[in-house]
Amino acid sequence: MSHKLKEVLKNISIDCVIFGFNNNELEVLLIKRAVNPYKDYWALPGGFIKKNELVKEAADRILFETTGINNIFLEEFEIFDSVDRFPLWRVLTLGHYALISPNLYHLSTGSDSLEVKWFSINELPDLPFDHLHIINTALMKLRNRVRYKPIGFELLPAKFTLPQLQKLYEVILGKELDKRNFRKKIMKMKLLKMLNEKDKNNIKRPALLYKFDNKNYNRLKEKGFVFEI
Amino acid sequence: MSHKLKEVLKNISIDCVIFGFNNNELEVLLIKRAVNPYKDYWALPGGFIKKNELVKEAADRILFETTGINNIFLEEFEIFDSVDRFPLWRVLTLGHYALISPNLYHLSTGSDSLEVKWFSINELPDLPFDHLHIINTALMKLRNRVRYKPIGFELLPAKFTLPQLQKLYEVILGKELDKRNFRKKIMKMKLLKMLNEKDKNNIKRPALLYKFDNKNYNRLKEKGFVFEI
DNA sequence: TTTTATTAGTGTATAAATTACACTTTTTAA
């Protein structure tokens, strides 16, 4: 790690599970570790919290330093506390996750990472520590959360189509949705702004483009609106 | 604290917010601190995690040592990480909460607590550290959680009446519910076992007693049932 | 230019759930 042990809280670390959506599949961002233990292994971006850092600040910094990604909404989802999960000493890890639209972020390595890459969650490499368990836990939490908070939208480009949104939810929830009912339900929530543009990506019947109306979502939320899919 | 600093992870502590339900009010369990800082103050039961302890084990032990309560379901709900929240050094606190039926548990003090007592959440004493913030956050999380998981039942005695259950939900959710609709909704879920007994507590028309059918709840859950109030 | 192919977009019927509401019954206390 790039920071001296004396600068950090050596018993508390952070691991980040960054989900993306591509080719109608969920993906997760991994780094190739530059340091031991498990040098050269693909693993979750992670690191230790500095002594005077808030958890949120640390998560943002660690993610940026290892992958080049910043300015995303990281959320704590679980504490991983097995006694021997880190081979050298006792470490509790605060798991964080985020959903991002992969094409919006430029990836770069840092001193702790040799390489950064997206992996389909259906084709993960061997992972060190309990990182597979962390990813699976994050996925379970994501599946539940996405139904009660409009975080799924973060996985789409700023401009998206209703068929894309539906596909995203089908992939996350693992079930087929009726497009008539899905469309009616979403449109009724009044969370989308229709754009006077169509998706022109080699499609016979180009679909209308929308964007998420965050301002209206917050306004409705204050009035007691509850998102649910 | 009763444990030597060298035995614990001094940067990670646990605070427990234990909710009870009494006189149609939510209550929270506090201890009078036996040690500095803030000796003699009423505060949340808390302590440090031992070096080879799982978070869950630590939470259970800390709660038992400070209040005499054990064998309850503690759940982590938030991390409190302000840099100066503990005056002597950097401490991150893993907030845990639980709901219990107060009459089922015998309270006792330990070496860290001079006294243990229930306080109405509407009449809290001055609290040290950020304990008021911790309690308010727990309450917010509780209000949401109680709608999507049948944890509210934990606040009632093993045998309870439907009017008691409704009152509990009204208190937690902060709104009045129609007793006809509430009764229909609850009975339809098939989570209660009707007892051939009535509540005989100085009531003109004694109500039927029920108990929560955990076995059936788990069976229904496996079949895809989702609790929601 | 016309035809074909592919996908987006739409409407209707039924079932289920939610919401709003007042009176009857059952017990204990007076």
Place this chain on the structure above:
DNA sequence: TTAAAAAGTGTAATTTATACACTAATAAAA
């Protein structure tokens, strides 16, 4: 025996959820 207090109950209207097939709009192919 009567009064009081609370539990228990049913109905109607509205909203939401679910299931389903055809039409329309475009680009590619002929």
